[in-house]
Structures are given as structure tokens and as C-alpha cells.
Amino acid sequence: MSSYKVLIADDNNVDRKVLSRVVRNQGNEVIEVSNGFEAVDAFREHRPEIVLMDVMMPGLNGKEATRQIKHIAGEDFVPVIFLTSLSDAQSLADCLESGGDDFLTKPYNYIVLQAKIDSFHRMSEMHRTLLNQRDEIARVNRHMLQEQRVAKAVYDNVAHAGCLNAPNIRYELSPLAVFNGDVLLAAYKPGGGMHVVLGDFTGHGLPAAIGAMPMADIFYGMTAKGFGLREVLREINQKLKSILPVGFFCCAAAVELSPDRQAVSVWMGGVPDCYLLRADGECVETLSSRHLPLGVLSGDQFNDKMTELPMSKGDRLFLWSDGIIEARNSAGEMFGQDRLLDVVRQARKPEDVFTAIQSTVDAFTSGSEKDDDTTLIEVLMDTLSGAQEAQKSVKGTAGTGPIDWSMDYCLEASTLRAFNPVPLMNHIMMEVPGLRAIGGQLYTVVAELFSNAFEHGVLGLESSLKDSSEGFMEYYRQREERTKGLKDGFVKIRMLHTGDGHQGDLTLIVEDSGEGFNYNNGEIFHPSENRYSGRGIPLLERICQSLEYEGKGNVVKAVIHWPLDQEARSNA
């Protein structure tokens, strides 16, 4: 039997003495008072755990004393049991109405008395536990919000907005979207073009946010180093697979925008259908997920195959997470893919679509509790004029670094099947401070020379295929197929640099194992007669001081002098 501190208030001396003795005999400590005023004072002084209170007392009666005691107790639960000789139902009900927790009728049944004291003590303990837990929850919640603020600050540093503010992008993203699991990333590629990723992590709160940091880190880091989107996605998938628990993953739509090729490559895993709207506003093309989300498959099972589409200036690509599809109105209906498609189709002008989607979703969800996790991005094909600004700001500082050097790098078939050497080449060139300032242009040259050597030389693909949009698709289909089946062949790259620290010459010689072709170095840039038809020609022409074929046409030699003259720099 536990010992409790019990306050007994009764003006009837004999009654009180008997009750007091019984309660003490049951192992409790008793404080006796004989009226309401004394009861309130004694409560304040001794803080008893339970009060036995006579209802009828001269001066301050039991009910009023109880009211005051409950007020003093505040949040603490102090059970008050009324003592009464009244036994009619209404009088007993009145006891409880007036703030008592229970009653005990005279003459007392002492077994019931002890049971009540024990029962109320258990209730007090429960109440105390409840209060403690409530305080603990409040404390934990404060702590969590604080942590989220810190996490958000760290996240914002890692996943800075990139080039989301580029003129060709419009987007909507809640400021705390990272805790909804939504992520938008965009970055200019060093060789021109842009990578955009929309990610939607499973879950909410910190678990959803935690994967966003390595994702953003890899995305910005690898894009800046010149890696292609496939490699970036592969790396992100690998990282998420290794750090996220089973059942956690990231639905994503990833876009590689190539204005120079007037093309877009799209990878979609687990996101809703997205739309490509042509500049004339006539045709809406639907793009669907073809892959499992990032972080599900292991590296050897991961499929980085991208869908290549021609995309002309003024064409728009719309991407979203399922938040917009699942937005509910006040009746609980979801917005749905059909309504979304209607909005895209019915907008009068392509440039109105983005705001039309926003206002339609807002109107649809008005009056319902808004989840505020609408994530939406419009990517417009344009010349990406912002890229030059972005890259000028990371100009290298003149100084030491390698001056006279050369390097030979030979890639055999097994390597060519799965490895893109351009980022590595770029990395080596970037060690020369003077070349760092023209990193974007250099990247383009290396990428162009390598892909020509690989695609036309080693794989034997016909560049004329790319003249039509059907042929364009066919070209990439063949590229995929031939790369997979590649058994023999090589690409040799020789890089040679000479200079004095203020200016220099970089020579790039790329040789492939292919047949070569009949070239005429005087007309190397003539569109109809050589492999450089279409893409990249004007660019190469402007940047390279000289560009010529050697041997049977399977060797190309480019010389770049730095610093570039003003015209080459500004047009590149």
C-alpha cells in the first residue's frame, strides 16, 4: 500500500477524527482542517495529493473551497472527493457539477474509501505522465522545427537555386518543398546547354529531405565538371540506392537541353506524364515515365536510357510532381491528369500555359485545405544567353599551372561502350588557367570531336540521318544498338599544349578506327560534303584557329589559341 498525502476538511470533529484515523491506518499521511478557509491555506502549504472535503461547512463551504483549490493546482490534477451524508441522486450529482471528482457518502465504507484513494492516485499519476509527455512533445516539436530550419539552411547552400532563374525557366516550388520531398535543380553545362531535374522523394519531413542533399551535390558537381546527364543520373541513383532505406526513393524527371542541336533528352522515372508543347501551340506531345524511380535499382540494373526528341526554339516542356495531379478540391476530388491536359490544350498561347495551370489549380483547390506541395516547371528551348554570364563569373585567375605538356589517351572498344572521356579531358585542360576561362567553348570542341570520331568513325553512323526528325530518332536508335554491340575499334586522343603563361596553343588530335572519308580541308565547314553537317560547325569554326583532317579522314587536328579573340568568345 502506497502512502499518499491526504487533506481532510470537515467541521464535524468526531467525523473528521474517525476518518483521519482510518486513512492514517491505511498508511497515508493526513492533514486535518475544520473549514474551507483552512482547507485552501493547508492546500497551498502542504500540496496534498488528494482532498477529502465535507460539503457543508461554516464559513467557506466545500464547493467554494474546491473551486479555489483547483485554481491553485492549475495544470496539476488534484482529486477532490466530497464527503456527504446526503444520498439523493441530485445532491450527489451537484457535488460533481461543482468541481468535485467523486463523492463518498456517510457513513463511510472504508474499503471503498481506500479503493477510491488508490484509484485517484493512479489517475493523478496518469495525468502527470500525460503532462510530462505533452511538454516533451512540445519540446521535441520545437526542436524539430529548429532542426528543420538548420537543415533548410544547409540544404539551400548545397542545393542552391542553380540556374532556375534563367530566362528560359519558369517554376513553382514551395519554400519548404524540400520537406515535402520535392526538389528542382537546374544548371548550365560547361559546353552549353542545360541540365534540369525535378525530383519527388517518397515521404515527408527530414527523411524526404535527406536524400535531396547528395542528389543536389552530385547534380551540380558533375554537371559543372562536364558529365552528361546519363552519368549524373547513374551516380545519383547509385548514391540514393546506397544511402536511402528500402522503400525510400526519388521519382524524377531529368532533362538535358541542347540548343545547339535543337534537341532534348528526357529521362523519366515514376513521375506523372509530362507534356512537350510546340512553339505553334498546335501539338501537345505526352512524355511518359519509362524507368523505375532513382534509388530503387542497383547500379548494374539501372537503365540510363534517355528519350531523344527534337526541340526547336520556342518549344516548351512542362514537368511536375504528382502534387499537382493529386491536389484536391473541397469535395475531396483530385485535380487529375485529364484536367491538366485540358488546361495545356485550351490555353490560347503557349506562353500562357504556365500561368493557366497555376490559376486553374488554385481555383480548383480554393476552399480546401491546401497541401502546398505543387511543384511545376516550364523549360523553354532558347539560346540560353544566361549561360555566358554564368560562366564568365567563374573565369580562372591567371597564374602558374602546366604550360608545356602533352597527353595521349587511347580508348578501346570495351571502354567506349560505357565511358565518356570528355569530362576527364575537360578536367585536364582546366588545369591550365588560361584554358579555364574558355572552358565552355573547349568542352564543346572536345565533345564534338570525340562524338564525331566515335559515332561516325567507330560506329559508322550516317550524319545525314539527322536531317529529318524521324531520321533523328533512327540515328539515336542505331547509336544505342551499335554501341551495345561494339566489339572492335578505338579512339585515340592526343592533347598538346604550349605557351608562356599569358597565351598558348592547345592542339587536339583525335584519331578513330573508322574508314575515314574523302575530305577537302579547304571546305571543311561546307555543310553538304563532310561529317560536320548540321550541328556545331559554326562554333568550331569560330573557336579553332585551324581544323583539318589528316590521313584517310580518320584523324582530325584542331588548334586553339588562347586568349580567344573577342568575336570567338562572344559568339561561342
Place this chain on the structure above:
Amino acid sequence: MLDLESLELLREVMEDEFGPLIELYIADSDARFPQMRNELAAGNADSLRNIVHSFKGASSNICAPALTKQAQKVEHRARDGLLVGLEEDIASLEISYQLVRAELQAML
């Protein structure tokens, strides 16, 4: 007049406080009869009722069932405001009390 069996139980419960309890009962009750008469004379039915109520409770605790029952009748008349002739009932109640009092003192 006393329920001796219950009284023995009370003695066991109260232990060394039994004597003082009986003395307290006698002291309180002795004082209550003059108070009852005063309130009756003043026509204060409520005050009279409270005093008889307390006396009834104490008598019940002290194991005097007949006295308790008799006190309850007086209490009910006071509650109902039937004060006419109540003086005789109080006198009769006091006689019963004096018998109980004598028995209790004999036990001490």
C-alpha cells in the same frame, strides 16, 4: 443505547485515540444542546438543522443508532421548517443523549 459490537470495532480502529474521541464527542455534544435551543428560540431553522445534522453524524460514528435515528427526525423537522413543538423533541433527544453519555463515560 449503544451498538457495542460496532463500538468495539471503533475502539480497535482508533486505538489510543479512542478515549480522546469519546471525550471529544461528549464535549461537542454537550455544547450543541444549548446552541439548538438558541437557534430554535431565534427561529433559525437552517442553523438548527446544521447543528442537529452534525450531532447526528457524530452520534452515528460513536455507534449510537437509536440516538442517530432520533436526531434525524429532529433534523428533518428543522429542514421542513416545522419548528412548532420542536422544543419537546429536543428535550427528549437530550435525555437519550444523556443516557448514551453515561454509558460512554462508563467505558472510559
